[in-house]
Amino acid sequence: MENTEEHLIWRYGVKRYDSAKKIQQQNMNKLKDAIRLAPSSYGLQPYRVLFIEDPALRAKLSVASFHQPQITEASCLIVFCIETTIGETFIDGYFANICSTRGVKLEGILENHRDSVVNSICRKQDDEKLAWATHQAYLALGFLLLTAAEMKIDANAMEGFMPSQYDEILSLKQKGLHAVVIAAVGYRHPEDFYQHMVKVRRPNNEIFITF
Numbered sequence: 001m002e003n004t005e006e007h008l009i010w011r012y013g014v015k016r017y018d019s020a021k022k023i024q025q026q027n028m029n030k031l032k033d034a035i036r037l038a039p040s041s042y043g044l045q046p047y048r049v050l051f052i053e054d055p056a057l058r059a060k061l062s063v064a065s066f067h068q069p070q071i072t073e074a075s076c077l078i079v080f081c082i083e084t085t086i087g088e089t090f091i092d093g094y095f096a097n098i099c100s101t102r103g104v105k106l107e108g109i110l111e112n113h114r115d116s117v118v119n120s121i122c123r124k125q126d127d128e129k130l131a132w133a134t135h136q137a138y139l140a141l142g143f144l145l146l147t148a149a150e151m152k153i154d155a156n157a158m159e160g161f162m163p164s165q166y167d168e169i170l171s172l173k174q175k176g177l178h179a180v181v182i183a184a185v186g187y188r189h190p191e192d193f194y195q196h197m198v199k200v201r202r203p204n205n206e207i208f209i210t211f
């Protein structure tokens, strides 16, 4: 049994995936669980996560990703999208979910909480809402990366793509979505030399400050 640190050292930003190796469906479901179970501000999960397997679509997205090989070679391409129409309706959907999941009514403390969440989210400017939602999506991405490493599945976060082109290719605007970050998941190619590189990180005394 390896510990978390060993998993974190094992993982790296894969450049070349072995396109012959596919992640089994049961493992894909575990990766979905990790994304779904990630915490988010108020629990609102203001995102949708797309799993792109279709090779023709991946070829189009590759052009919108500076032809980075991971886009077409990974077992699956995951696109994290934020909801662009977060408002009272979306928040009410969340509270309806709380009520049905926990078998409670929207009254008392829960109703007051709903009003304060609506107040807090709806008073944000549009760009603040998008930034807030994006932060939540990145947290879910982090959960994906660590969970994948623990399963010895390679997962690479990627910002090297053109979000507006992804929105266009995947018809995201019509769905009230906007692509913010992507992840390629699969298995490293044995000849991807990046796997042999020693990790470069800022030393503790440059990152951490204790008061």
Ligand SMILES: Cc1cc2nc3c(=O)[nH]c(=O)nc-3n(C[C@H](O)[C@H](O)[C@H](O)COP(=O)(O)O)c2cc1C
Binding pocket: 011, 012, 013, 014, 015, 068, 156, 157, 158, 159, 160, 161, 181, 199, 200
């Ligand atoms: C948000 C984010 C975006 C990234 N975008 C890309 C990318 O577009 N292409 C790529 O090859 N690697 C990308 N990376 C990988 C980083 O370059 C890599 O994680 C970093 O250099 C640290 O190396 P390591 O992951 O191998 O430890 C990205 C990583 C993160 C976290």
